[in-house]
Amino acid sequence: MSFKYKKLIFLSVFLLIGILILVYVRRPQNKPQTGVTLQQVGQKEQSTDNNQGQNQTTPRKAVEVVAQNLKIPWEIVFLPTLSTGGPDNEILITERPGTLLMLKGAKKIPVTGVKSIGEGGLLGMALHPNFKNNHFIYLYLTSQTGTATINEVDRYALEGSTLKDRKVIISGMRGAANHDGGRIAFGPDGFLYITVGDAQN
Numbered sequence: 001m002s003f004k005y006k007k008l009i010f011l012s013v014f015l016l017i018g019i020l021i022l023v024y025v026r027r028p029q030n031k032p033q034t035g036v037t038l039q040q041v042g043q044k045e046q047s048t049d050n051n052q053g054q055n056q057t058t059p060r061k062a063v064e065v066v067a068q069n070l071k072i073p074w075e076i077v078f079l080p081t082l083s084t085g086g087p088d089n090e091i092l093i094t095e096r097p098g099t100l101l102m103l104k105g106a107k108k109i110p111v112t113g114v115k116s117i118g119e120g121g122l123l124g125m126a127l128h129p130n131f132k133n134n135h136f137i138y139l140y141l142t143s144q145t146g147t148a149t150i151n152e153v154d155r156y157a158l159e160g161s162t163l164k165d166r167k168v169i170i171s172g173m174r175g176a177a178n179h180d181g182g183r184i185a186f187g188p189d190g191f192l193y194i195t196v197g198d199a200q201n
Helices: 003-026 038-057
Strands: 073-078 091-095 099-102 107-110 122-127 136-145 148-159 162-174 184-186 192-194
Touching (some): 091 122, 162 192
Parallel strands (some): 073 122, 122 184
Antiparallel strands (some): 136 148
């Protein structure tokens, strides 16, 4: 047998083996299906369309602007319903330059002793847990003692639109033009927690 015929037989056998392998690989196998069928996809799309149609029939609430043209607002608190005198369901906002804004009453209450510098000024605010009865409000602010910039927490009694009976709760916390901290809040234990910054140091 000549070399030419041997080569032809070899190629024929090689081609036959390739066809058998291809048929074996592509034959269906009894494995559990892990994907989804076209019918399932269609059902899912129809369900999504129905949900979107239902959502479109429900009117969306428009965004309402409740305050604007504020001067660097920093903290916001909602006053509770009061059983005795004072602002009822009011919204208070601190403005960093040194103003306490009563939103509903459209009144601005100046806070004395505030040093507005960089990121410092009138910052955090918290209501006493018993605010309904004592009307105590706590303010975190940047101030100045001599030539030193400091941060402190003051307590006031909010009577109507007036801050009364100022009492310094803590003072002398390092202050600066940046990194003054300022968030304050009462914990479930009744203690007032105060965050301070590194005051650029």
